[in-house]
Amino acid sequence: xxxxxxxxxxxxxxxxxxxxxxxxxxxxxxxxxxxxxxxxxxxxxxxxxxxxxxxxxxxxxxxxxxxxxxxxxxxxxxxxxxxxxxxxxxxxxxxxxxxxxxxxxxxxxxxxxxxxxxxxxxxxxxxxxxxxxxxxxxxxxxxxxxxxxxxxxxxxxxxxxxxxxxxxxxxxxxxxxxxxxxxxxxxxxxxxxxxxxxxxxxxxxxxxxxxxxxxxxxxxxxxxxxxxxxxxxxxxxxxxxxxxxxxxxxxxxxxxxxxxxxxxxxxxxxxxxxxxxxxxxxxxxxxxxxxxxxxxxxxxxxxxxxxxxxxxxxxxxxxxxxxxxxxxxxxxxxxxxxxxxxxxxxxxxxxxxxxxxxxxxxxxxxxxxxxxxxxxxxxxxxxxxxxxxxxxxxxx
Numbered sequence: 001x002x003x004x005x006x007x008x009x010x011x012x013x014x015x016x017x018x019x020x021x022x023x024x025x026x027x028x029x030x031x032x033x034x035x036x037x038x039x040x041x042x043x044x045x046x047x048x049x050x051x052x053x054x055x056x057x058x059x060x061x062x063x064x065x066x067x068x069x070x071x072x073x074x075x076x077x078x079x080x081x082x083x084x085x086x087x088x089x090x091x092x093x094x095x096x097x098x099x100x101x102x103x104x105x106x107x108x109x110x111x112x113x114x115x116x117x118x119x120x121x122x123x124x125x126x127x128x129x130x131x132x133x134x135x136x137x138x139x140x141x142x143x144x145x146x147x148x149x150x151x152x153x154x155x156x157x158x159x160x161x162x163x164x165x166x167x168x169x170x171x172x173x174x175x176x177x178x179x180x181x182x183x184x185x186x187x188x189x190x191x192x193x194x195x196x197x198x199x200x201x202x203x204x205x206x207x208x209x210x211x212x213x214x215x216x217x218x219x220x221x222x223x224x225x226x227x228x229x230x231x232x233x234x235x236x237x238x239x240x241x242x243x244x245x246x247x248x249x250x251x252x253x254x255x256x257x258x259x260x261x262x263x264x265x266x267x268x269x270x271x272x273x274x275x276x277x278x279x280x281x282x283x284x285x286x287x288x289x290x291x292x293x294x295x296x297x298x299x300x301x302x303x304x305x306x307x308x309x310x311x312x313x314x315x316x317x318x319x320x321x322x323x324x325x326x327x328x329x330x331x332x333x334x335x336x337x338x339x340x341x342x343x344x345x346x347x348x349x350x351x352x353x354x355x356x357x358x359x360x361x362x363x364x365x366x367x368x369x370x371x372x373x374x375x376x377x378x379x380x381x382x383x384x385x386x387x388x389x390x391x392x393x394x395x396x
Contacts, residue, residue, distance in 0.1 A: 054135055054162035055169065056106035058196035062253070063164060064171030065261075066107035066192055067149065068134075068244070069268070070095060070179050072125055075144045077116035084121055086336050089375065090180040092128050093368035094332060098182045100133045101363030104189035107173075108158065109134045110149070112141035135161055146269045149174055151262045170253045171195045174267040175246040180332040182362035183213060183244045187328060190302045191246045198250040198298075200257070205290030206264055210276045211246040213328030214303035219353060220333040221376035227358070227366065228373040231350035232327070242273040243329040249288075264288035302328055330362055334376040 055063045073079065073087060099109060109132050113125055129136050137157055141147045158165045173195050177183065184190075191211045198209045218231040247268040251257030264287050271278040277295040284290045303326040353373075355366035 053106045054108065054158055055164055056104060056192045056195075058171070060196070062170050062196065063168045064173060064192065064195050065158070065165065065169050066173040066175065066188070066195075067110050067154070068099065068107050068175045068177060068188070069110045069112065069147065069149070070177055071141070071144075071147065072111060072113040072179065073117060073121075074112060074114045074141050074147070077114040077118075083336060086334075086375065087179065088124055088128050090332070090334070090336070090372065091125075092131060093372050094182055094364060095177065095179045096128070096131050097363050097365055097368065098185075099188075100131075101185050102183075102188040103186050104192055105134060106192070107134060107175075107188055108154075109136045110154070111136065111138045112147050113138070115140035115142060148265075149267045151264075155262055167258070169261060170200060170251050170257050171198070172249040172251075172261045173246050174269075175244050176242055176268045176273075177244050178242075180334060180336070181243045182330040182332070182364060184304050184328045184361055185363050186304065187213060187244050187302065190304075191244065191248075194246075194300045194302070195248040195250070198248050200250045200252045201290065201292045203290065204252075204256060204260070205284070205292060206260060206266070206288050207250040207292040208266070208279060209248040209250070209293075209298045209300060210279065211244075211248065211300045211302065212240055212276075213243055214301040215326050216241055216243060216329040216331055217327055218331050218333060218348075218350075219358075220350075221373045222352075223377040225352040226373065227353040227355045227369050228377075229350045230330075230353045230358075231348045240274045240276065241329060241331070243331060245273050260287075260289060266291075304328055327361065330358070330364075334372075336376075 055065055057063055070091075072091070073084065076083075109129070111125070111129055113122065117125075126138060129138065135158070137154065139150065139153075155165055173191060175188075175191060194209060194211050198207055201207045219228055220231075222229045245268055247266065247270070249261060249264060249266065251260045264285070266279075266282075266285070266288055276299050279291075279293050280295040282291050282293070305326075353369070355364075355369055358364040358369055359366055
């Protein structure tokens with residue numbers, strides 16, 4: 001059994017290190033370029049619209065829109081600059097490389113941030129998102145638990161990239177992932193394949209399927225290990241994790257179906273992530289019409305196999321991969337995570353992280369993992385105190 005690194009008592013960072021980190025935070029925030037400031041509106045923040053398909057294509061010819069949503073400092077606009085810089089650092093080091101390495105790039109990255117963030121921080125966020133290879137939309141959001149998807153605005157914005165959105169979409173996927181978490185590099189393709197297997201309802205309405213990563217592992221910083229530690233926490237990280245948790249809406253082809261996708265307000269945040277059966281209580285809604293969902297047959301838990309989807313189009317070829325015990329995602333626990341001080345992992349067998357394994361499964365660059373580990377191993381005590389007018393329970 002490997003002991004889990006934790007602090008037995010509170011201590012402060014050395015003054016010199018604190019000064020260096022403060023200066024680094026200011027440099028990160030101030031020196032980001034100023035080309036993508038959104039002014040609080042839904043904005044385009046992508047240079048990749050000509051490189052990637054906006055829509056994914058099913059083997060039967062149907063087209064779908066996949067929106068991957070992440071949150072940035074919602075409810076935390078008054079956080080200290082070091083805390084803000086640490087979240088930007090995690091976004092650039094973990095989530096963006098992970099999404100860029102997904103074998104299917106046919107999805108939209110949709111980022112929400114607090115409307116009260118300073119213009120400099122918003123610019124820094126836009127510039128960081130500019131490293132994503134997907135098409136990116138950015139908007140403001142105030143609801144920390146149930147962010148809204150402004151579908152009419154999203155469809156209108158996406159039509160500038162791909163006019164097919166107005167006439168060829170009969171599948172909609174909304175997925176959620178926090179900026180410090182990672183999924184298997186074939187996870188997006190697997191979720192899209194699940195959507196393609198979802199048959200539309202015979203009458204007006206929507207058919208729903210929910211998708212999860214089957215099993216995950218935990219990563220956390222460690223002062224004793226250059227790449228942190230990982231734990232295969234099978235009892236907790238087995239199912240129903242909010243890491244690329246997804247909701248699929250399938251409608252009949254045609255104008256009426258597309259209208260439903262734009263008006264239906266159901267999305268991945270419409271139910272507690274750990275209680276998918278709650279969707280089964282909905283029989284119909286005014287905006288969505290009749291709802292087709294079975295909590296037994298319509299909840300999909302993806303486990304990486306030796307043969308899995310690996311092309312930008314769902315209808316593409318397959319590749320042989322190492323299934324690595326079926327691990328589909330990685331949960332990152334740092335001092336800026338909501339679970340700091342709450343999610344206990346004492347008594348769980350944790351080992352020094354294998355950088356090659358992290359890169360192979362999640363495309364986490366070893367040099368960035370090392371940098372994140374070095375930063376957060378030092379900030380493990382101090383970062384939670386840097387959030388003003390907020391509690392650790394509300395940290396993303």
